[in-house]
Amino acid sequence: MRANGAVTRSTLRxxxxxxxxxEVLAGRLQPGREFTVKQIAEQYGVSATPVREALFDLSAQGLLESDQHRGFRVHEYTVVDYRAMVEARTLVMDGVIRRFFPTPKLSDAQIASYQDCxxxxxxxxxxxxxxxxxxDLDILIGYDLRFWRxxxxxxxxxxxxxxLHRLRVQVWVFSVPYxxxxxxxxxxxxxxxxxxxxAITRGDHDAVRVVVDGFNTHALKWADWLVPEHPGQTDQDPRPTGQEPEPEAP
Structure with missing residues (x-):
């Protein structure tokens, strides 16, 4: 019974x-929003223990901040944070591409193994x-995270x-309000x-590199658009006002 209880609590957590x-990814819990363990426990009709554990898990993932006296609040990422996330993602993905595409063209056997997956x-x-x-942002976020995972x-x-999954969640958390x-x-x-x-299906190293480089460049151009006055230099996180000029489609 003790083991079953532990599994139940872990699952609930x-x-x-x-x-x-x-809720954060959907924008219903906005950056800076504060709440307590008690409030979340009452909202979901559960005890405080799994809620506290869940909130600390999300804090460890960088989505929440904990305050001993005030509870928790949704972390507010800045444009500088976003750029750092993209840079970290780029460096790791570069290593992944080099590992899985050591030559410009994979062998037929390697391509066949990828196609099966x-x-x-x-x-x-x-x-x-x-x-x-x-x-459709709500649908996109779910499929995008599952795709990369x-x-x-x-x-x-x-x-x-x-x-990489943690970085992608953080990138979406930053991006959603805008x-x-x-x-x-x-x-x-x-x-x-x-x-x-x-490109992966063809086993084409150069094509994979072009798509991934375009993906990361696209992300950094958006950061430039968010802070056109000082791209990459500000540590402020300008709140969206809906009055900014529309960007050209990349």
Missing amino acids: QQIADALRD LAPVRRRAQEAARAAQGG ELGTLMGNVYINDF LRHVAGAREWLWHGHPELVA
């Missing part, structure tokens, strides 16, 4: 953490691209995959998922 993460990833890619092109399993390194409130922001929704899958 994860469910609460997932639910709160979804890419069918579900290809479906995620198509759905993510469709959501991005349609400006499933693609990352091809690496066979759970630590790298977990690190994408929901800034005019023309949907133009910045990247939709190159199918092109990346196609």
